[in-house]
Amino acid sequence: MRPKQTNLLQGTLDLLVLKALGPGELHGLGISRRIEQITQGTFLVKPGSLFPALHRMEEAGWLSSFWGESENSRRAKFYQLTKAGKGQLEVEKEQWMRIAVAMTKALRAT
Amino acid sequence: MRPKQTNLLQGTLDLLVLKALGPGELHGLGISRRIEQITQGTFLVKPGSLFPALHRMEEAGWLSSFWGESENSRRAKFYQLTKAGKGQLEVEKEQWMRIAVAMTKALRAT
DNA sequence: TCCTTCCTATAGAATGTCAACAGGAAGCTG
DNA sequence: CAGCTTCCTGTTGACATTCTATAGGAAGGA
Numbered sequence: 185m186r187p188k189q190t191n192l193l194q195g196t197l198d199l200l201v202l203k204a205l206g207p208g209e210l211h212g213l214g215i216s217r218r219i220e221q222i223t224q225g226t227f228l229v230k231p232g233s234l235f236p237a238l239h240r241m242e243e244a245g246w247l248s249s250f251w252g253e254s255e256n257s258r259r260a261k262f263y264q265l266t267k268a269g270k271g272q273l274e275v276e277k278e279q280w281m282r283i284a285v286a287m288t289k290a291l292r293a294t
Numbered sequence: 295m296r297p298k299q300t301n302l303l304q305g306t307l308d309l310l311v312l313k314a315l316g317p318g319e320l321h322g323l324g325i326s327r328r329i330e331q332i333t334q335g336t337f338l339v340k341p342g343s344l345f346p347a348l349h350r351m352e353e354a355g356w357l358s359s360f361w362g363e364s365e366n367s368r369r370a371k372f373y374q375l376t377k378a379g380k381g382q383l384e385v386e387k388e389q390w391m392r393i394a395v396a397m398t399k400a401l402r403a404t
Numbered sequence: 405t406c407c408t409t410c411c412t413a414t415a416g417a418a419t420g421t422c423a424a425c426a427g428g429a430a431g432c433t434g
Numbered sequence: 435c436a437g438c439t440t441c442c443t444g445t446t447g448a449c450a451t452t453c454t455a456t457a458g459g460a461a462g463g464a
């Protein structure tokens with residue numbers, strides 16, 4: 185009966201992916217690595233979470249993709265933010281800030 | 295294709311409930327109101343989310359309950375933190391802080 | 405009596421994450 | 435070359451949690 189090992193708060197993955205793609209295109213595993221890097225190892229995104237998320241977000245029109253070649257000459261699918269994706273990044277960033285502030289205040293309350 | 299209205303990040307509800315019960319016992323709706331209050335209206339917990347969560351947390355041994363009478367002379371079930379619940383509050387509080395810090399840093403990164 | 409408010413509760417749907425598994429293709433090693 | 439490892443993308447099925455919608459008892463006021 186061990187406590188479920190949930191790494192991510194549901195809903196934060198999208199924001200992390202959008203943020204990771206902010207500076208430019210990356211392929212799937214590259215996104216995963218970049219997330220690990222910018223969160224200093226706090227968030228580890230597993231393939232079973234990442235790929236469905238990428239497909240979902242492309243479907244939503246936030247990402248566009250093309251096949252290319254990775255740094256290691258492997259076939260890789262690169263993703264980049266669409267205009268809508270950039271907008272969504274801003275929206276979710278603000279949403280997160282609102283939540284984080286409220287939560288942190290609440291935890292300080294009596 | 296309506297925009298899903300997800301108020302809460304999954305996993306934050308437990309923490310909010312634990313925190314709300316920190317100062318002392320409350321009944322279900324009281325918990326809901328207290329959460330709304332300490333988060334300044336940012337988090338509104340609906341009954342359909344709250345009661346299953348309370349039952350789950352009591353099952354987990356973090357809460358204990360007893361029937362009593364509310365401020366308005368209604369029959370109400372009061373909840374309070376168990377010892378394990380107090381521990382869990384600390385655990386989840388720290389977890390949240392870790393996540394919030396990592397996330398906020400990540401959003402500031404290039 | 406009727407209506408509203410307070411209080412608890414459940415069912416069913418939707419969503420997102422996880423563990424586990426699969427497979428192709430490139431490069432290294434012996 | 436054979437075998438192994440790493441890189442890369444993907445799927446499947448289980449699972450937990452939240453939401454919407456619905457229900458009903460009980461108190462108090464009109």
